[in-house]
Amino acid sequence: MTFMYPRIGYDTKSWIGLLAICLWFFPALLIGQERSNQRFVPIQNSVSYGITRAIVVGISDYQCAEIPDLRFAHRDAEALAELLSSGLFGVVDDHQIKLLTNEQATAASVEAALDWLDQTSKPNERVLIYFAGHGDQEETGEQDGFLLCFDAVEGQYSTGGTVQFSRLRRLCQDWVDRGIAPILVLDACRVGRLAGLSDGGPGTLHRLFSDSMNTETRLLACGPDEKSFEDIAWGNGHGAFTWLLLTGMVGHADQDGDGAVTFHNLKTFLEHEVPNQTERQQHPHILTLDRNWESTLVALDNKPQLEQLPSFTSAFEMYPDLTDRGLEDLIKSVPDTGIRACWNGFQDAILEGRLIDQDGGMGADDYYQCLIEHHELSRPIQLYIQSTFITALLDDGQQALWSILEADRKVISGGREMISQYCMSPHYFQRAAKIMGTRHRLYTSIRARESLLSGMLSLWENIQFKDSVHIASVMNPLMEAIDLDDHLALAWYYRAICEAEMMDNPLAAERSAREANRLAPKWTVPLSHMAYMFVSNANKNFKSFPRDTLFHRAVALLTEAFSIRDDQVITWMALGALYHYWGDKQQAIATYRQVIQMDSTYSLAWVGLGAGLLDLDSLHAAEKAFSMALTYNPTDAAAWHGQGCTNRHLGHLEKPGIASCVPSN
Numbered sequence: 001m002t003f004m005y006p007r008i009g010y011d012t013k014s015w016i017g018l019l020a021i022c023l024w025f026f027p028a029l030l031i032g033q034e035r036s037n038q039r040f041v042p043i044q045n046s047v048s049y050g051i052t053r054a055i056v057v058g059i060s061d062y063q064c065a066e067i068p069d070l071r072f073a074h075r076d077a078e079a080l081a082e083l084l085s086s087g088l089f090g091v092v093d094d095h096q097i098k099l100l101t102n103e104q105a106t107a108a109s110v111e112a113a114l115d116w117l118d119q120t121s122k123p124n125e126r127v128l129i130y131f132a133g134h135g136d137q138e139e140t141g142e143q144d145g146f147l148l149c150f151d152a153v154e155g156q157y158s159t160g161g162t163v164q165f166s167r168l169r170r171l172c173q174d175w176v177d178r179g180i181a182p183i184l185v186l187d188a189c190r191v192g193r194l195a196g197l198s199d200g201g202p203g204t205l206h207r208l209f210s211d212s213m214n215t216e217t218r219l220l221a222c223g224p225d226e227k228s229f230e231d232i233a234w235g236n237g238h239g240a241f242t243w244l245l246l247t248g249m250v251g252h253a254d255q256d257g258d259g260a261v262t263f264h265n266l267k268t269f270l271e272h273e274v275p276n277q278t279e280r281q282q283h284p285h286i287l288t289l290d291r292n293w294e295s296t297l298v299a300l301d302n303k304p305q306l307e308q309l310p311s312f313t314s315a316f317e318m319y320p321d322l323t324d325r326g327l328e329d330l331i332k333s334v335p336d337t338g339i340r341a342c343w344n345g346f347q348d349a350i351l352e353g354r355l356i357d358q359d360g361g362m363g364a365d366d367y368y369q370c371l372i373e374h375h376e377l378s379r380p381i382q383l384y385i386q387s388t389f390i391t392a393l394l395d396d397g398q399q400a401l402w403s404i405l406e407a408d409r410k411v412i413s414g415g416r417e418m419i420s421q422y423c424m425s426p427h428y429f430q431r432a433a434k435i436m437g438t439r440h441r442l443y444t445s446i447r448a449r450e451s452l453l454s455g456m457l458s459l460w461e462n463i464q465f466k467d468s469v470h471i472a473s474v475m476n477p478l479m480e481a482i483d484l485d486d487h488l489a490l491a492w493y494y495r496a497i498c499e500a501e502m503m504d505n506p507l508a509a510e511r512s513a514r515e516a517n518r519l520a521p522k523w524t525v526p527l528s529h530m531a532y533m534f535v536s537n538a539n540k541n542f543k544s545f546p547r548d549t550l551f552h553r554a555v556a557l558l559t560e561a562f563s564i565r566d567d568q569v570i571t572w573m574a575l576g577a578l579y580h581y582w583g584d585k586q587q588a589i590a591t592y593r594q595v596i597q598m599d600s601t602y603s604l605a606w607v608g609l610g611a612g613l614l615d616l617d618s619l620h621a622a623e624k625a626f627s628m629a630l631t632y633n634p635t636d637a638a639a640w641h642g643q644g645c646t647n648r649h650l651g652h653l654e655k656p657g658i659a660s661c662v663p664s665n
């Protein structure tokens with residue numbers, strides 16, 4: 001019976017793809033809520049491997065709104081996990097599969113899973129890593145690539161929330177050297193205007209994945225400058241390449257009807273059908289060693305009929321926990337009631353965010369120490385407890401960085417109120433690094449983030465001071481972060497703020513801001529913030545510099561920022577401030593209104609609008625603008641001050657203004 005393929009109905013929010021599949025043997029697919037009766041017989045090949053362990057990651061929904069969501073990456077991951085748990089891919093049970101989808105797939109969780117593979121795998125065993133989601137780069141040229149985890153921030157990949165491809169490559173090479181066979185499946189996609197490149201970023205990623213892995217087989221979903229499409233038309237929601245790959249393994253690639261699917265069969269099938277179903281817009285690249293072409297991937301008892309194949313018509317549901325349920329059950333079954341009580345306290349402390357308790361109580365760290373010291377617990381259980389604690393520490397620390405970066409997208413000047421809640425985050429990074437040890441592949445990166453957050457916190461605590469002692473308390477940790485990881489754009493940005501606000505050195509600040517932008521080319525915050533400070537500090541901190549010179553530098557910075565992207569509220573806000581201080585109040589008001597159209601909750605834009613209206617004596621409109629600012633940020637001192645000035649002009653002396661924020665003696 002001829003296989004009738006679904007008509008192409010893809011949409012353009014499809015994957016700009018890179019699917020690198022490095023595998024020894026890919027088994028046939030049998031998925032869906034109802035299993036087919038078709039039987040699959042694994043073939044003994046020339047190289048025999050033992051137990052397979054697997055990490056399966058699929059991310060369709062990203063935490064950062066600036067990273068476009070995908071549609072079916074999580075479904076592909078769930079399908080593969082079900083396939084693996086079926087036993088068709090060697091001897092693999094549920095406890096040897098870690099499935100992480102969407103919000104479960106933080107960078108810390110993925111790295112912890114990689115540690116699990118590294119610690120438990122032995123020579124002559126196979127390890128499988130599957131990642132479906134976005135992949136991107138920060139800089140231009142032949143630089144590193146990143147797999148974007150759930151907590152990635154657009155354009156700030158070195159700051160965390162990602163798996164750095166160079167580290168993954170070194171880890172795979174180490175496994176090869178130890179006699180472990182890595183099976184790497186990377187569905188790393190790019191959509192739209194991610195912070196990568198205009199000069200062929202997908203091509204660079206394509207080269208990274210296809211040329212640098214020491215593996216037997218590589219399947220790339222498309223060419224370096226092509227899209228990899230996904231749509232409901234393929235299997236009720238899959239990528240075209242993945243759907244056809246899995247369909248081919250079920251038996252449709254067995255074009256000669258001999259009951260076996262060889263790698264050559266699969267290559268022929270994919271190279272014909274993928275272009276056909278994507279209107280010649282996608283061409284997979286498939287490479288392997290010569291000796292593998294006729295290797296049998298899957299043998300079928302009989303040639304499958306179409307009606308026997310899984311329909312793929314039902315959405316996958318989250319099926320049984322494939323993570324660490326077995327290990328948790330082992331801990332709960334330990335006879336020692338003290339251990340069980342300690343484990344329960346450990347879990348509760350993590351759920352409540354009491355990772356390192358500062359109030360004299362018991363935090364997760366205290367329970368962790370208690371558990372690790374119990375020799376009754378086996379090594380796998382100890383590793384699981386350690387991994388759980390490290391993941392919690394890194395997740396919380398990364399969330400601090402994520403929150404600050406998200407705020408920096410529109411908040412021109414921060415404050416201790418914004419980040420004081422993250423005062424423990426450097427300690428979380430420090431504790432995680434200490435547990436992991438200096439030889440761990442992430443040690444330097446984690447220590448860099450510890451120093452980065454320490455410097456950021458110190459900046460907002462000491463920004464009003466200009467003496468050398470307070471400046472050193474900010475610059476020293478920031479410079480340490482840069483020394484540990486010279487790709488940390490955020491460290492250069494906060495160095496620029498320190499140089500502008502505490503050291504009154506706009507030229508040094510501009511150099512640091514430009515370095516931050518060089519490291520993260522699509523991140524315009526440093527340029528826009530410096531432009532704002534050049535304008536607002538022209539008559540204060542920077543009195544020794546000609547005002548016109550500062551304004552022209554601000555214009556140059558904003559021009560550059562707008563040339564990169566014109567959809568950032570902070571850039572428009574800085575432009576409004578430039579018009580305002582230049583005396584063009586009407587243009588300033590129009591620009592502030594533009595910002596409000598982009599984000600009506602942006603209190604600083606309402607303050608700017610109110611100030612412009614107040615200068616034009618539009619008092620009632622100014623009063624409304626300041627009121628709106630206070631609606632969205634009740635602690636905004638500038639809004640209270642503006643409202644007080646407006647009320648004075650209106651004669652509403654009984655209404656509150658800035659004086660209402662000042663505590664009485």
